Amino acid sequence: MNISIDNEWYETFFSGLNCEMWEKAVSAEWTTQEVDFLLSTLAVQPGAALLDIPCGYGRHTVELAKRGFTMTGFDISVEFLQLLRERIKAEQLAVQVIQGNILTAEIPGSFDGAYCMGNSFGYVNYEGMAVFVKKVAATLKPGSRFVINSGLMAESILPNFPKTGHYVLGDLTMDISNSYVVEESYMATELTYTKLGQSEVHYFKHYVYTLSEIKRLLERYGLRTIAVYNSTEKQNYTLGDRQIYLVAEKSY
Template sequence: MTIDINNEWYVDFFSGLNCEMWEKATTTEWTQQEVDFLIDTLTIKPGDHILDVPCGFGRHTLELAKRGFTMTGIDISADYIQKLNEQVEAEHLPVQVILGDILTTKLERFFDGAYCLGNSFGYVDYAGITAFVKNVSDALTPGARFVINSGMVAESILPNFPKTGHYVLGDLIMDIRNAYVVGESYMATELTYTKGGRSETHSFKHHVYTLSEIKRLLARYGLRTIAVYNSTEKLDYQLGDQQMYLVAEKQAIR
């Protein structure tokens, strides 16, 4: 498979049937499990200021806000941000919603915790992910924690690389074609959605980093990895596990 995908594919990727698929693929129960995990591993309490980046349509942001946390959600998708804003305003929730790119958006406050869930960590190349980690670290108070979730780290995706996939979510069908670009260590993916007589094709690239690369990058910006799990049940992460949940803590400046 040959797909020409630019490095800023994520700017307009989340739109149309693509957004609908991601919303249908998640359940309320799963969101609650992840939020329980975040509260536990971030060691946060109601009233704390938490950063969700990128926040997507805000399923974690909204649930945490309903539990008493003051939230900031950042995402580059205008579709997602509009929907999140509407729900925040309708329910009068303590959420600041920002339409922007975390690589260039200046954060105006410090946070008591932050998280990046749902494979978003590998959306950009090494220069981009370096800027992302620095921006998040700079926005955290000493002792605050940062949780990263991904099923796309090398130890997860490469042992059983999926070349194709087919999923049915109600009346929405998603077909997947994947290829791995060895020289640049990224996965190129073509998604074809079908709903009734409507069809859409979206392509993206996902940069694949090893766990040790991620830990070294975090450490460079004062984020010490304190745990790596394979699920919200907090089992140790092993080679071939489908998901990784890494917990890092911001170190005090000496």
């Protein structure tokens, strides 16, 4: 794939059939399982203030709000946040929704925990990720925790790099073409969606970081890694595992 992908690809990526795919791809059972894991690792009780960043259409945000947590969802996608606001209104949930770019927008409030789920950690280069981590860390109370989930850490994706993929979700199909830019350590992806004769093509780049790079970055802003799992079942993460669930605690 020889195409230039803008560094700000994420500003317009989450729209159209791309949003529909994400809604269909994850079951309610999986969301419940991840929320149970979050509550266990964040070590919080109902009433605690939690930050979901980026929150997408808010599958974790909504479930946690139903369980009595004070939720703030932050995302850049207007379409995703519209879906979240509609659900909040329909279910009469008290959730603060913030639309903005994490690199430039402020995050108001102070939180008892935060999380970044679903491959969102790595949308920008190292300097940008430092801004992201610094901002999140600044909102966390001492002793609170930050959970990061990704399937695109170096130890996960590089041992068996996926060049292509094909998925069918009801009447929606998704075809994936991946390449790896060695000089800058990011994965460049072309996604082609097809539904009822309609097609859309979306592109994204995802910077690939090693576990040690992430731990050092977190430590720079007072977030000490206390656990690294390969699943919500809390098994230790090892080379080649498909997912990583990292738990960090704010020390100051």
